[in-house]
Amino acid sequence: MTPAPVDWLALFAHFLLLSLLSIGGAITVLPDMHRVLVGQMGLISDQQFNAAIAIAQASPGPNVLFVAVMGYQAAGLAGSAVLLIAIMLPSSTLALVVARWGHARREWRPVQAFKAGMAPIVIALLLAAGWILSAQTPGWKHLLLTAAAALLIWRTRVHLLVLIAAGAVLGAMGWI
Numbered sequence: 001m002t003p004a005p006v007d008w009l010a011l012f013a014h015f016l017l018l019s020l021l022s023i024g025g026a027i028t029v030l031p032d033m034h035r036v037l038v039g040q041m042g043l044i045s046d047q048q049f050n051a052a053i054a055i056a057q058a059s060p061g062p063n064v065l066f067v068a069v070m071g072y073q074a075a076g077l078a079g080s081a082v083l084l085i086a087i088m089l090p091s092s093t094l095a096l097v098v099a100r101w102g103h104a105r106r107e108w109r110p111v112q113a114f115k116a117g118m119a120p121i122v123i124a125l126l127l128a129a130g131w132i133l134s135a136q137t138p139g140w141k142h143l144l145l146t147a148a149a150a151l152l153i154w155r156t157r158v159h160l161l162v163l164i165a166a167g168a169v170l171g172a173m174g175w176i
Contacts, residue, residue, distance in 0.1 A: 015086030
């Protein structure tokens with residue numbers, strides 16, 4: 001189902017707002033993207049939503065590509081352009097301005113406190129995104145693997161690429 005122009009305008013405006021909330025990357029606002037694209041507007045299915053994320057994560061380049069894949073699944077190249085521009089424009093502009101301002105004032109106590117206070121928010125948003133993705137997958141093995149990977153990253157110096165490779169091997173063997 002291709003959305004009407006007024007729906008595209010509403011979707012564009014919604015993704016502009018999501019862009020400003022995407023502290024830690026576009027993946028952190030994934031739950032709301034799911035709510036709008038799958039639940040509210042019905043533009044893509046749960047399977048397409050999960051596939052878009054998997055394709056983007058497996059592809060070289062920035063992980064924000066999943067937004068372009070979702071837009072493409074919803075309405076082709078026009079959908080891809082609309083969603084990608086909407087998710088990138090505000091956050092990129094704001095990040096550039098704030099990074100320059102913050103770098104010039106990096107010794108200020110309020111700037112340091114802000115940076116320290118943002119860490120728990122980013123972690124919570126990433127946990128919410130992980131929950132949305134995990135809720136769509138049957139079984140329990142993926143939850144065990146996710147918890148083990150998170151624990152290893154938190155408590156050891158194991159490189160993230162080693163864990164990604166281990167996940168790929170486990171997936172190829174059919175364990176997950």
